[in-house]
Amino acid sequence: MYSSASTGARPSTTAITPNDGGTARHTLGQARTGLRPPTAAGGRPAPRSTELRDPRARTSTLVTRPVEQGLRPGIGRLPAGRQPEAFVDRIDPATLQTPAVRAVLANIARICPAFLPRQVLREGSRHILVAGTIGRAPVVAKCLAPGALRSPQAEQLVERFHHEVAVYRAFVRHRPPVRLPRLVAADHDRCVLVLERVPGRPASRERHPVNAPTPGEVRAVLGAVRTLNLWRPPTDVFGKPLDYQLEVARFHSVGLLTDRDAGDLRGLMHGLASVPWQLCHGDALLGNMLLAPSGPVLLDWEQAGWYLPGYDLAVLWSVLSGDTAARRQISQLAQSGGTMARDAFLVNLVLVLMREIRLHDVPGAGEEQRIMIRRLYDDAALARRAVRAAVGTR
Numbered sequence: 001m002y003s004s005a006s007t008g009a010r011p012s013t014t015a016i017t018p019n020d021g022g023t024a025r026h027t028l029g030q031a032r033t034g035l036r037p038p039t040a041a042g043g044r045p046a047p048r049s050t051e052l053r054d055p056r057a058r059t060s061t062l063v064t065r066p067v068e069q070g071l072r073p074g075i076g077r078l079p080a081g082r083q084p085e086a087f088v089d090r091i092d093p094a095t096l097q098t099p100a101v102r103a104v105l106a107n108i109a110r111i112c113p114a115f116l117p118r119q120v121l122r123e124g125s126r127h128i129l130v131a132g133t134i135g136r137a138p139v140v141a142k143c144l145a146p147g148a149l150r151s152p153q154a155e156q157l158v159e160r161f162h163h164e165v166a167v168y169r170a171f172v173r174h175r176p177p178v179r180l181p182r183l184v185a186a187d188h189d190r191c192v193l194v195l196e197r198v199p200g201r202p203a204s205r206e207r208h209p210v211n212a213p214t215p216g217e218v219r220a221v222l223g224a225v226r227t228l229n230l231w232r233p234p235t236d237v238f239g240k241p242l243d244y245q246l247e248v249a250r251f252h253s254v255g256l257l258t259d260r261d262a263g264d265l266r267g268l269m270h271g272l273a274s275v276p277w278q279l280c281h282g283d284a285l286l287g288n289m290l291l292a293p294s295g296p297v298l299l300d301w302e303q304a305g306w307y308l309p310g311y312d313l314a315v316l317w318s319v320l321s322g323d324t325a326a327r328r329q330i331s332q333l334a335q336s337g338g339t340m341a342r343d344a345f346l347v348n349l350v351l352v353l354m355r356e357i358r359l360h361d362v363p364g365a366g367e368e369q370r371i372m373i374r375r376l377y378d379d380a381a382l383a384r385r386a387v388r389a390a391v392g393t394r
Contacts, residue, residue: 096120096130104128104143107190115141115194126157131197139184144191160302161191167238167301168193174233178224179297198297204286208372212323213286221289222329224296225312229278241282241305244269244347251354261384264391265350268343269308271394275340277306284312285319310334310345314352321375346387353380 096105096117108115114134121129121140126148130141148157168183182196203213203221213221245266252262281288282303290297313330320326334345357376360369 098123100146101128101130103146104130104141104192107143107187107192108141108194110190111185111187111192112139112141112194115139125151126153134184134194137184138197139194140181140197142193142195149191158191161193162188163239163241163304164300164302165193167304168195170233170237174237176228176233177231178228179292179295180301181297181299198290198292200290200292200297202287203289203291203296207285207287208319208321209286210322212320212326215325217291218320218323218326218329220291221286221296222313222316222333224289224298225281225284225316226333228298229280229309229312231279233279235306238279238305240277240307241303242307242311242351244308244351247351247354251351251358254358256354256357257350261350261387264384264387265347267391267394268347268387272308272340272344272347275309275344278309278311280304280307280311282307282311284315286316308344308348309337309341311348311352314345314348317349318352318356318376318379321372321379343390346383346390350380350383350387353383 096102101120101123105117108117108130112134115132116134117130117132119131121131124145126145128143128145130143132139132141144157144161148154151157165186165188168186171180172183179198181198184194184196186193203217212218248257248262248265248269251257252259257265281298281301282305283300284298288298288300290299313334317327317330320330335342353376357373357380360376361373365373
């Protein structure tokens with residue numbers, strides 16, 4: 001949460017990567033994969049396979065063994081030898097004097113008169129992050145930028161900010177089994193959120209990391225995500241941020257999904273009508289995972305809510321294209337809940353990949369981004385084939 005990966009912003013220390021829907025993403029401090037269908041009666045293999053075959057993988061990564069012990073539900077500690085980054089607590093007077101920053105500092109002072117600003121972590125077109133202290137306690141204030149309130153997306157940005165404030169307030173009443181920054185204060189009307197500043201480092205500084213985290217870090221992140229997904233808070237506390245039928249229709253209308261693709265997805269969703277939904281973070285990018293000494297800390301809860309099972313896993317699978325082992329672990333977790341959980345994961349995966357393609361496949365992309373776009377199209381073809389095979393086994 002102390003850095004962000006959205007487009008069109010000027011971070012103080014970190015690089016910028018594209019973001020979906022124009023929403024800012026922040027960080028504190030700065031396949032072949034196998035989804036095998038069930039066997040037919042008599043132990044014979046089902047006629048078609050839902051196996052995700054990655055043409056880029058050189059060796060087989062079929063799921064033939066149970067999930068590793070390190071991925072059992074629970075928040076794993078980080079492996080030794082990788083220490084979190086310490087705070088760089090310095091006063092930067094120049095960045096504190098811009099008109100936008102002065103405006104948000106005035107709003108922060110209304111709810112936290114003792115807030116002492118120390119550093120502008122990010123001044124973007126949509127969000128401004130200011131690190132500071134309240135007494136001796138390090139905190140970070142997240143505010144909507146004044147310019148964002150005058151933009152065409154103002155209504156959507158305000159709605160998402162209000163949702164994040166509501167989520168943090170709900171977590172005060174219903175404490176989740178995962179680590180997250182403690183809520184200090186919030187101003188719903190002025191879109192100000194003051195949170196505990198947790199020491200650590202982001203699991204990645206990029207949306208699609210070139211260098212994947214270590215296996216131990218991946219296990220810790222998956223363990224935290226799995227723990228959150230298995231939590232069952234009261235159903236009236238969180239909503240359903242994603243309209244699946246609308247998403248399918250939207251990607252179909254712009255040509256990212258064919259008629260058959262849309263029909264296959266609707267067929268799977270029809271069979272998932274009675275499946276209980278999971279509480280998901282909704283934006284489980286590695287940049288929204290802070291690696292702290294006690295384990296991963298989940299940040300930026302703007303899209304938290306109830307989803308079909310496996311949504312967070314689908315997000316992680318989509319951005320870990322360079323880590324075949326991590327994708328295999330994710331697929332194992334996705335199918336550990338049975339056929340229905342596997343089908344839900346496939347629906348989520350196709351929609352997440354469509355979103356990533358629409359986000360990144362834009363004119364003027366550089367060579368590095370074009371390589372990533374080709375990988376996304378390959379992954380999307382892989383997921384479509386798995387969906388088609390899953391429909392054929394019903």
